[in-house]
Amino acid sequence: MKLKTELVTILGSTTPAQLDMDTGTIYLNAPYWNYLPQAYKDFIIQHETGHYVLKTYNEFEADHYAFEQLAGKRPGSLWKMIETIADVLDGSSPEHYARFAAMYRNVMYFNYEDTGDKKYLLEIERFNREFLIKHRNVLRSR
Numbered sequence: 001m002k003l004k005t006e007l008v009t010i011l012g013s014t015t016p017a018q019l020d021m022d023t024g025t026i027y028l029n030a031p032y033w034n035y036l037p038q039a040y041k042d043f044i045i046q047h048e049t050g051h052y053v054l055k056t057y058n059e060f061e062a063d064h065y066a067f068e069q070l071a072g073k074r075p076g077s078l079w080k081m082i083e084t085i086a087d088v089l090d091g092s093s094p095e096h097y098a099r100f101a102a103m104y105r106n107v108m109y110f111n112y113e114d115t116g117d118k119k120y121l122l123e124i125e126r127f128n129r130e131f132l133i134k135h136r137n138v139l140r141s142r
């Protein structure tokens, strides 16, 4: 599904894009949007489309929708999605860390299914341990 996009200026906001749930129009925040790499733009568009298609305000579901649309479609697509989340979200809320973690797990699991190599499952376990230790205090405040 391809939603309509419109380049606008959302004053006082650092959000790259905003979806109008009623019309399905994605408003791209020009001052911010114009500087993003193409791979980030692709992810954000799919993320907003996910909100619309799934009729959800849940950020994890929208991220997961974007992941499914883009994973494995282009060389480097997986790592680009991790990068997008890490760069675009500023870490100002616990949800940002949790979304990063969810995306990292998505990518590792995709690699496992793609190759059958169990090292990716071990990486998820390692990541979960280290991530929880590192962000225990942030996540506890959720």
Ligand SMILES: [Zn+2]
Pocket (backbone or CB within 6 Å): 047, 048, 051, 058, 059, 062
């Ligand atoms: Zn969202």
